[in-house]
Amino acid sequence: MAELKADVDPAAIGFDAARLARIDAHFARYVEDGRLPGWLILVSRGGQIVHLGACGYRDLEARAPITWDTRFRIYSMTKPVTAVAAMMLYEEGAFELKDPVSRFIPAFADTPVYRSGSALKPVTEPLREPIRIWHLLTHTAGLTYGFHHTHPVDALYRAAGFEWSAPDGLDLSACCDAWASLPLLFQPGMEWNYSIASDVLGRVVEVASGLSLDRFFAERIFQPLGMYDTGFSAPTDDGVRLAALYSPEPGTLRAVRNDAMARMTQHGSQCCLGGEGLVSTVGDYHHFTQMLRRGGELDGVRLLGSRTLRYMTRNHLPGGADLESFGRPIFAETTFDGVGYGLGFSVTLNPVANKVLASPGEFAWGGVASTAFWVDPTEDITALLFTQLFPSSTHTLRPQFRQLVYQALVD
Secondary structure (H helix, E strand, C coil): CCCCCCCCCHHHHCECHHHHHHHHHHHHHHHHCCCCCEEEEEEEECCEEEEEEEEEEEECCCCEECCCCCEEECHHHHHHHHHHHHHHHHHCCCCCCCCEHHHCCHHHHHCCEEEEECCCCEEEECCCCCCEHHHHHHCCCCCCCHHHCCCHHHHHHHHCCCCCCCCCCCCHHHHHHHHHCCCECCCCCCCECCCCHHHHHHHHHHHHHCCCHHHHHHHHHHHHHCCCCCEECCCCCCCCCECCCEEECCCCCCEEECHHHHHHCCCHHHCCCCCCCEEECHHHHHHHHHHHHCCCEECCEECCCHHHHHHHCCCCCHHHCCHHHHECCCCCCCCCCCEEECCCCEEECCHHHHCCCCCCCCEEEECCCCCEEEEECCCCEEEEEECCECCCCCCCHHHHHHHHHHHCECC
């Protein structure tokens, strides 16, 4: 694979080189004072890489530096890949967005819905309408995560062994059957709640395609796009290039190694989840964002129709609501004000309300180890920030990254 490098004069595409240098200078301070182990940043415009910056280490203890081919756990940046996979099948007529999920996963036909009570004695009611495919794509199904720690149903997930990982021995099919036996937080379509919906959607992809999720990703997405370093993590991963995972030390916020969490969320081929689990490089995920930027096509390979991609990156929350008004105030990979949600991506509705430089229509997502990307169709910009700090809420890296990229635009 050819080495990544910036391939255009910044001034030729509207950037100021000195202002771009502010990005590296700012984030270098996170490495200098120990808050981050290291990072890799890529900014492109019109498909041309205008800025590629790296600092620090993929392994602090071994003093192994971050390099352009370092592999990172991208966690929830798996979700947009799953959404693309599902919509590829949608384009083939495998399902309609209004189809009940129980058509593919029968256990979800009778999922109860929480009404009141504690985790020990929950009171439930029947579904008023089925969980549908579009509910999974938009996180409005009523599903949740055990790590939220905000609702009795979250506690039920933890009691069943689902917090940051799946119990040993369960494949995705078995996980879905277990999730279907737990109550929903609310009736489908009534609220937005960040959840295992993408994992369930991954199972829909498996059933609809007849392929395991890892095979579908590899054969239908990664190989066609040239994403040869992307796949589900496993014990046989190239440990030399795989970055270590870190977490903030209480009090000092210095990055300390967190091998326990790295092992906990490393399912490998045993349980390929649609919402997490992929390992990738900046270069590989840049290919994915370029496919998105180009309306579903890259280098003659078309995964999605342009209208489908535009449909996915519109706000699908009812009444045009943003996540602040329609979502639950819990951990998520985006801030809520002025931000909606499409089919697999957050969507910027009002940059003024969000209080961060951006363009309306920008779509994005990130992972819990502080990786992030966005695609701005108005300015024709894609941007990637890769590091390995868990959780992503430790520092406000993403809004800082946005303001530093946009301040460098001068055309």
